[in-house]
Amino acid sequence: MVIQEFDVRFSDESCELLICMEALSPCDSFKKFDASKLLRLIEMYPDDFSTADRMTEYQLGNYIRNVKKDERFANLNNIADLIKVMVETRNHLSHPLVYRLLKLALVLPVTPATIQRDFSAIKLMKTNLRNQIGDDLLNACLICAIEKQALANHCYKC
Structure with a gap:
């Protein structure tokens, strides 16, 4: 019944959007991180991301390596906490693409x-x-x- 209700309330595009946003989750040491899902999220918003942004997959790899090494990013439970720590550690400057994706993920549910x-x-x-x-x-x-x-x-x- 839950799955049927989910299918009724959300379109396929909305479901894909939620799945792509889940790749940003810091839970369990970024266990669900998936660069391909984040690239798909970028493709879903072509007006917000340039062609150069779509080709910077290396930035996503650098980001995940850096946050997994830094103990300040350990034990985060949600995207809001992640973005706060990114700003506190000034990682939003070295990973602007990820920072924009995080901001997008925070704004989308409100819209x-x-x-x-x-x-x-x-x-x-x-x-x-x-x-x-x-x-x-x-x-x-x-x-x-x-x-x-x-x-x-x-x-x-x-």
């Missing part, structure tokens, strides 16, 4: 949630009464509903 929240706000705002108003007024109402925090901060300063 669908943000979009779903925005559509929920649209659904709440789009009632029968508001269906009869013009697009400009509806857009203004939606901006206020979606950007509540920014609007509250702005009103508070006034």
Whole structure:
């Protein structure tokens, strides 16, 4: 049942994306690290990575050798901890490709949630009464509903 639910909720591309992101996991001394999966992740985002980035497989090999030698990277449990240690040790400067992949892996789960929240706000705002108003007024109402925090901060300063 769990596998069926997983198949219903996630497309093949989403599953592949999750599998590729798993290759960045620092758990069990980077046991799941796989350069080919990371290269596939780079290919999935051609606008974010240059052709030169796609050809730097050696940087991935250097990265894994360096972090496995450094005891500061031992016993990390998640990608967020890994990126913190990378910045603290300044390894983000010597391995910029890996650092960008880590940032991508941290941002991707947030993006669908943000979009779903925005559509929920649209659904709440789009009632029968508001269906009869013009697009400009509806857009203004939606901006206020979606950007509540920014609007509250702005009103508070006034």
